[in-house]
Amino acid sequence: MMVEFALYAQLVLFAAIAIGFFFHRNSSCFHPLAFYLLFHGIVFVIRPFMVHYLNFEGRWVYMQYRPTDNEFVFTLFVTSVGLVVFALTSWLMGNVEVKFTAGDLPEFTPAQKRGLLITLLLLGPLATYSAFFATGDIGLYERGDIQMTMDLATGNAIYVNTTGYIVDAQTMFGSLAVLFMWRFRFAWWTWFPLILFMAYRAFLGGGRWAMITVVFTIILVQLYRSRRRWIRLRYLGLMIPLFILFQNIGFDRNYFRDMVSGEGRVVAEFRDNRSWLEKQDNPDFANFDFLTYILWAVPDKSRTYTYFSQYLQLFTEPIPRILWPDKPVGSPIKLINLNDYGNFVGLTNSLVGDGWLSGGWVGLLVTMTVVGLAFGYIHRRLWRVSQPYKVIMYCGFMPLTLLWFRDGGISLAKYTLFVLLPILVWIWTSSLLERFGQLSANTRPQVLRRR
Numbered sequence: 001m002m003v004e005f006a007l008y009a010q011l012v013l014f015a016a017i018a019i020g021f022f023f024h025r026n027s028s029c030f031h032p033l034a035f036y037l038l039f040h041g042i043v044f045v046i047r048p049f050m051v052h053y054l055n056f057e058g059r060w061v062y063m064q065y066r067p068t069d070n071e072f073v074f075t076l077f078v079t080s081v082g083l084v085v086f087a088l089t090s091w092l093m094g095n096v097e098v099k100f101t102a103g104d105l106p107e108f109t110p111a112q113k114r115g116l117l118i119t120l121l122l123l124g125p126l127a128t129y130s131a132f133f134a135t136g137d138i139g140l141y142e143r144g145d146i147q148m149t150m151d152l153a154t155g156n157a158i159y160v161n162t163t164g165y166i167v168d169a170q171t172m173f174g175s176l177a178v179l180f181m182w183r184f185r186f187a188w189w190t191w192f193p194l195i196l197f198m199a200y201r202a203f204l205g206g207g208r209w210a211m212i213t214v215v216f217t218i219i220l221v222q223l224y225r226s227r228r229r230w231i232r233l234r235y236l237g238l239m240i241p242l243f244i245l246f247q248n249i250g251f252d253r254n255y256f257r258d259m260v261s262g263e264g265r266v267v268a269e270f271r272d273n274r275s276w277l278e279k280q281d282n283p284d285f286a287n288f289d290f291l292t293y294i295l296w297a298v299p300d301k302s303r304t305y306t307y308f309s310q311y312l313q314l315f316t317e318p319i320p321r322i323l324w325p326d327k328p329v330g331s332p333i334k335l336i337n338l339n340d341y342g343n344f345v346g347l348t349n350s351l352v353g354d355g356w357l358s359g360g361w362v363g364l365l366v367t368m369t370v371v372g373l374a375f376g377y378i379h380r381r382l383w384r385v386s387q388p389y390k391v392i393m394y395c396g397f398m399p400l401t402l403l404w405f406r407d408g409g410i411s412l413a414k415y416t417l418f419v420l421l422p423i424l425v426w427i428w429t430s431s432l433l434e435r436f437g438q439l440s441a442n443t444r445p446q447v448l449r450r451r
Contacts, residue, residue, distance in 0.1 A: 003052055006073040010080045014045050017087050028098050028229035030220060030382065032375035033090045035398060036083070039405040043287040043350070044079040048072075051289065056281040059289035064342040067292045075292040078364065082352040085368040093376025096383045100227040108183055111437060115430030116183055123172050123422055130169035131200065158329060163320035171418040173197045174214035175396060178221065179426060182392065186222070194218070209403055213419070216399035224391055287350040287406060294353045297341045299360060308358045309333040313410050354408030375401065389427050396420055 018037050021027050028034070050056055052072075060066045067075070108116070177194040184190045194214070201211050219231060299305060313331045321327050328334075336357060338344035349357060355367030382394045396419055404412035 003069050003072055006076045007048055007052060010048075010076045011045055013080055014041060014083065017083065021087070021091075026095055026097055029223060029231050030098070030229075030394070030398070031090070031094060031379055032372075032398065032401060033087055033094070035401050036086050036090070036405060039402055040079070040083050043285050043406070044076075044083070044352075047285055047288045048076060050280060054277065054281075056289075058281040059283065059286045062283075062343060063289070063293050063347070065293050065296065067296065071292055071296055075288065075295055078295060078356065079288070079291065079352055082355070082364060082368050085365060086372040089369050089372030090376040090379075093373045094379035095376075096380045098229055099383050100224065107185075109430075109434070111433035112426070112430040113183065114433055115426050116179055118429045119179070119422055119426040120176065123169075123176065123425060126169050127172045127176070128170075130166055131173070133167050133170075158321060163322050165320060168414075168418055170200075171210055172422050173200070174210055174217075175419055175422040178214065178217055178396070179392070179422065181218070182221065186225070213399040213403070213415075216402075217395050220395035220398065221392065224395065283347065287348060287353070290344075290347045291350055291353045291356075293342065293344065293347075294338065294349060294356060297338060298336060298357055301341045302336045304335050305359045305363060306331075306335050306357045308363070309335055310354065310357070310409050314413060317410060317414070348406055349408035351405045351408045357408075389423075393420065393423055396423055 014037075018041070021031075021033055021037065173193075174197055177197050180193055181190040197214070198211050201208070223229070223231065310331045312333055316327060316332050319327060351367065351371065352364065355364035357363065358367060378394070378397075382390060397416065400412060400415045400419060403415050
């Protein structure tokens with residue numbers, strides 16, 4: 001009875017915040033609270049109901065841990081506190097009037113057109129080479145050119161003879177496809193590069209979230225172009241097949257390859273003949289389960305917190321391991337290893353869990369407050385000066401926050417690198433070309449006068 005009461009109490013709290021946000025005149029799909037509500041609703045509201053009423057046991061078995069009713073309820077309470085803090089701080093800082101620029105996004109200037117061409121010439125070959133690397137068993141992995149090893153202490157896979165910069169650079173294709181579509185005003189034929197990127201990611205099997213984030217970016221850009229605050233129902237319809245593909249690839253990484261080739265489906269079906277509902281007991285949206293484990297282990301088992309030391313990885317992670325073979329895996333200072341108390345290999349902390357790891361209640365409040373204020377400030381800056389550069393940067397960045405809400409740590413910096421790099425390179429090259437053009441225009445009359 002205690003668990004049921006807590007489940008419905010946190011559902012009422014979530015509904016009250018979501019409804020209040022939706023009906024406010026300054027709310028929109030662009031606000032960071034909209035993204036956090038989407039994340040929280042799936043993993044911290046719907047998921048606990050499924051765990052409790054459908055008896056999902058898979059994650060508990062995997063982690064070698066089973067929560068008591070008190071621990072289950074306490075996790076619901078912690079997530080609700082995190083939601084309230086983020087909602088208050090992000091709204092306090094980001095409560096601004098939504099003001100779209102007059103008309104559609106402006107046409108590219110000549111300098112911006114040339115800048116996009118230079119960007120494609122600079123980054124296109126690197127992304128193509130990376131795509132060949134990341135193809136898996138039909139690429140360099142098959143010949144053994146990419147070597148990876150498992151760090152036994154953390155359970156993380158690390159590259160031995162290459163770097164993640166090369167392997168992950170193919171993610172840039174998504175942003176390049178969005179820029180290409182904007183360049184030609186989203187004509188029907190400009191969708192083909194995006195479709196090719198989505199097909200490639202599905203064929204690859206890993207990195208499914210790249211498909212989700214690029215679709216959210218397109219939706220935000222289209223909402224801005226149409227001067228609408230909220231998503232249309234037809235866009236939600238487009239998300240259904242994408243969600244089905246996302247889940248099927250999660251069940252079987254070779255799903256799309258087998259569907260294209262017609263091979264291996266019999267083996268795949270024999271390997272996993274569970275019903276669709278039973279297959280929902282998977283790690284995709286199981287952050288509630290993982291957080292329950294974290295709250296159980298820290299600080300009662302760990303006897304300490306991380307004190308935000310996990311963010312020191314920001315200083316070591318940019319250095320390629322191929323140049324620093326002894327680079328620490330993860331943070332250079334490790335005060336807690338969650339694998340010491342069970343099996344946490346391959347699981348994610350979530351932003352809430354990351355805050356709790358940093359300092360319990362204090363760490364949670366600090367983390368959610370700082371992140372809420374920061375994202376609210378970014379949102380405020382968007383609507384104060386809605387320049388085209390700023391719009392495309394914001395639409396590319398905000399969907400990535402869903403991954404940070406899920407993972408915690410420095411994951412946002414990793415995702416942002418290759419998603420925003422093409423946009424930044426385009427902005428820089430366009431600005432240089434514009435300045436060079438202005439300089440040439442200013443100096444030409446002086447030469448004529450001297451003559």
